Structure formats: C-alpha cells, structure tokens
Amino acid sequence: MEAIFLSARVRRHPDRHVFLVLVVLMSVAAxxxxxxPVVTPVxxxxxxxxxxxxxxxxxxxxxxxxxxxxxxxxxxxxxxxHSAARPQAGIPAACLVFETLxxxxxxxxxxxxxxxxxxxxxPVRSARPxxxxxxxxxxAFIAHAGQSPEAAADIENLKVASLNxxxxxxxxxxxxxxxxxxxxxxxxERLRAAAVKARLTLTRDAAAxxxxxxxxxxxAAELPAxxxxxxxxxxxxxxxxxxxxxxxxxxxxxxxxxxRSVNDKPHLDEESGEILGGRNVAVLFAKMWRIAGDPEGRxxxxxxxxxxxxxxxxxxxxxxxxxxxxxxxxxxLVDQNGERLELPPGQTWILIVPExxxxxxxxx
Ligand SMILES: [Zn+2]
Numbered sequence: 001m002e003a004i005f006l007s008a009r010v011r012r013h014p015d016r017h018v019f020l021v022l023v024v025l026m027s028v029a030a031x032x033x034x035x036x037p038v039v040t041p042v043x044x045x046x047x048x049x050x051x052x053x054x055x056x057x058x059x060x061x062x063x064x065x066x067x068x069x070x071x072x073x074x075x076x077x078x079x080x081x082h083s084a085a086r087p088q089a090g091i092p093a094a095c096l097v098f099e100t101l102x103x104x105x106x107x108x109x110x111x112x113x114x115x116x117x118x119x120x121x122x123p124v125r126s127a128r129p130x131x132x133x134x135x136x137x138x139x140a141f142i143a144h145a146g147q148s149p150e151a152a153a154d155i156e157n158l159k160v161a162s163l164n165x166x167x168x169x170x171x172x173x174x175x176x177x178x179x180x181x182x183x184x185x186x187x188x189e190r191l192r193a194a195a196v197k198a199r200l201t202l203t204r205d206a207a208a209x210x211x212x213x214x215x216x217x218x219x220a221a222e223l224p225a226x227x228x229x230x231x232x233x234x235x236x237x238x239x240x241x242x243x244x245x246x247x248x249x250x251x252x253x254x255x256x257x258x259x260r261s262v263n264d265k266p267h268l269d270e271e272s273g274e275i276l277g278g279r280n281v282a283v284l285f286a287k288m289w290r291i292a293g294d295p296e297g298r299x300x301x302x303x304x305x306x307x308x309x310x311x312x313x314x315x316x317x318x319x320x321x322x323x324x325x326x327x328x329x330x331x332x333l334v335d336q337n338g339e340r341l342e343l344p345p346g347q348t349w350i351l352i353v354p355e356x357x358x359x360x361x362x363x364x
Contacts, residue, residue: 057115060095061215061345064115072114073161073204074140075191079109080125085182086262087270090121092347096212097278098134100352101288103297105236110134113188120271122185124165124172127151130288130301132160136328139209141200143191145172145184148298158328161200168194210330212322212350213280216342218255219316226317228258228362229281229310234354235290235299239263242351244281245362246315255279255346258312279346282311282333284322288354303352309333310359313343317361 054063055070064070079088081099091097094111102108108125127147132154135142145165147155155162165172165184171194172186195202228245244258259277260267267276285308288301304324311318311333320341324331331350333341353359 056215056345057095058215059112059114059211059213060347062095062115070115071203072192073195073200073202074138074209075113075143075188076110076135076138076140077113077121077143077186077191078125078127078131078145079111079121080123080182081107081109081262082182083263084179085123085125087268087273088122089185089270090118091276092269092272092274093118094347097347097349098352099242099349100130100301101233101235101299101354102128103235103294103299105233105238105240107233107240107242112138112140117188117192119187119189120185121187121191122175123178123182124184124186125181127155127162128298129154130299130303132158133303133324133327134331136160137324137331138211139204141191141195143186145181148296150300161195161198163191163194163198168197210332212331213282213333213348214340214342215345218314218344219318221316223316223318225364226312226315226361227364229283229312230360230362231283231351231353232358232360234357242267243362244277244312244349246312247277248315255314255344257346258349260349277347278349280311280313280343280348282309282320282322282348282350283357283359284309284333284350284352285355285357286322286352288352301352301354303327303331304329307355310361311341311343312361 057064088109091111093113093116095114096112098110099107110131124143124145127142127144129150132142132151136158141161141163143163171190172184174180175183175185228243231242233240241263243261246256247259248256257277257279258281259275269276286301286303288299291298291300304327306321306323309320309322311320319336321334322331323334335341
C-alpha cells in the first residue's frame with residue numbers, strides 16, 4: 001500500500017531521482033516493520049541428574065546403600081571368647097570390634113554393628129560395668145546375657161540401652177551343638193525388635209555421635225613398620241595370647257589386614273571359616289584391676305581419662321593416645337598433637353589392656 005501511494009506522488013515531482021531513492025528507502029522500511037515470526041528460545045538439552053555421592057559409614061568407610069541405615073543406633077554385642085565359644089558368629093559384619101578382659105584372664109569381644117545386620121551373632125555372654133562405658137560412648141544398644149551386680153546397678157543409674165537376654169528371651173536362642181553357657185545366639189533383627197519392645201530410641205543423631213577414629217588415608221610410608229602385634233593378657237593362669245599379623249592384599253582385595261590368632265591358633269569366623277582380623281588394630285592401655293575379695297575373681301577398670309595407645313594400621317605403626325572424659329562420653333583416639341586419629345577404611349579392632357600388659361611389635 002505504501003509503495004503504490006509513493007509511486008503516485010513520484011509522477012508529480014520534478015526530481016524523480018530523489019523520489020526514487022525515497023521509494024526504495026520506504027519499501028525497505030516497510031519490510032523491516034512487518035511483524036517478524038516469534039522465535040521461542042529452545043531449551044538447552046536437560047542435564048542428566050547428578051547421582052548423589054555415595055553415603056559412607058563414618059567408622060569403617062563402607063558404602064552404605066540406604067542412607068537411613070546410617071542413622072540406625074549402633075548395636076554392641078558382648079561375645080564370649082572362652083575356647084569353648086570359638087569360633088564366634090557375626091564379627092566380620094562389625095565396623096568396630098572391642099576386646100578386653102573378663103575374669104579368669106579370658107577376654108570378651110564386643111563387635112559394634114552400625115549398618116550391617118548379621119542373622120547370627122554369638123555366643124553372647126554377660127556384662128561387666130566397664131563394658132557399659134564402651135556402649136555408652138557410642139550411644140549404642142548393648143546386648144548381653146545377664147550381668148554382674150555392679151553392672152546391674154549401672155544399667156539402671158546410667159540409663160544404658162540394655163537388651164538383656166534374661167528378659168528378652170524370645171530374642172535369643174540356644175544352639176544344641178554347643179554346651180551352655182557358650183551357646184546363646186541372636187541376630188541384628190531380633191535385637192532391634194527387642195529395642196522396639198523396650199521403647200528405646202531406635203535412631204541416633206549421626207552428627208552428635210563420635211566414633212573412636214575418623215576414616216582417612218592410609219598411614220604415611222615413612223612410619224615404622226608394624227608387621228604385627230602380640231598381646232600377652234595378664235590375670236590369666238593358663239595364658240591368653242592374642243596375635244595380629246599383617247597379611248598384604250591378595251589378588252582382588254582392596255587392602256590387606258591383620259589376621260588374628262589366639263594362643264597360636266587362627267581365630268576363625270564360624271559362618272565363613274575365614275580368619276578374623278581387620279586393617280586397623282589399636283591397643284589402649286588403661287587401669288584394670290582385680291576386685292579385692294570378689295569370689296568370682298572379677299575385674300574392674302577405669303576407661304575414663306586418657307592413656308597411651310599403639311596402633312597398627314595398614315602395616316605401619318602409630319604412637320597414639322586415647323581419651324574419654326566421662327563414662328558416657330565418646331572414646332577417642334588422638335595423635336601426639338591431640339588431633340583425632342584418621343585410619344584408612346576397613347574394620348578396626350580396639351583392644352583395651354591393663355597398663356602392665358606386655359605388647360610386642362612383631363618382627364617381619
Ligand atoms: Zn561401618
């Protein structure tokens with residue numbers, strides 16, 4: 001329309017060239033003013049969703065598939081370590097295993113289960129007061145078969161999350177293949193069901209609970225070698241010797257570990273037949289003594305305060321310290337500067353031995 005009107009005017013004007021230019025310019029302008037098609041911006045290719053980082057156990061470094069499993073309250077089970085009780089069941093599934101003396105110079109083992117849920121754990125034995133400190137420090141349930149009179153009072157006074165077999169009989173079973181009292185078994189599922197029945201808190205505040213060590217890198221290669229540790233437990237009339245000897249990683253294994261023997265015999269897992277042991281072994285020296293006049297020869301111990309510790313980790317030796325301010329507070333391993341100890345991922349064993357115990361670092 002604009003172009004027709006302009007060409008009509010061109011015929012009447014003397015200077016045709018000027019008007020010709022005008023016509024061209026106006027035509028261009030008309031084209032430029034025509035509504036342009038609306039261009040909708042194309043969305044960029046959607047980014048593939050970033051998978052959440054793997055959730056790791058803060059104690060053993062294992063990848064924990066369901067995140068909720070990390071928030072399960074830890075479970076500490078007191079296991080018999082009498083020769084008639086070996087081999088025990090359930091220990092390989094533990095993140096951490098404590099070992100310390102009961103009476104007669106024989107130790108008791110206390111595996112701690114955070115995310116794994118073994119279907120058979122045992123044989124379970126009775127509690128002593130100082131074992132309660134270990135459970136309290138982790139805010140853990142403690143599974144046990146009875147207890148000494150002192151431990152009974154402490155369970156009450158310190159509000160220990162006790163899952164006593166004598167009271168939760170349905171949650172334990174006896175196996176006829178072994179003689180009592182070395183034949184009481186249970187499972188993670190049955191114990192957690194007992195905790196529901198007892199109306200105990202089932203979860204833990206992951207941020208508030210401190211494990212004894214943090215997961216970190218393997219110790220520096222410059223540290224002295226620790227081919228193994230030999231612990232001669234005191235208070236034993238017959239001799240009770242625990243040895244951990246380093247075995248380098250076999251083909252297909254991510255890392256090596258310290259294999260355990262008791263009185264020169266490999267200490268086996270009842271389920272798999274494999275030798276028990278872990279990548280990290282810590283020996284903590286603490287005050288332990290015989291209770292004067294106790295007819296059973298029971299011991300007492302002080303696991304609060306601070307003391308020396310030696311740690312064999314990944315074939316290296318670390319001089320460390322332990323500390324625990326109250327019976328209910330966390331047990332921590334620290335380096336010489338008081339910084340929390342970092343040990344590489346894997347199962348950790350913590351042996352708490354009387355101060356006078358002879359602990360030898362094995363020769364290669
Ligand atoms: Zn773990």
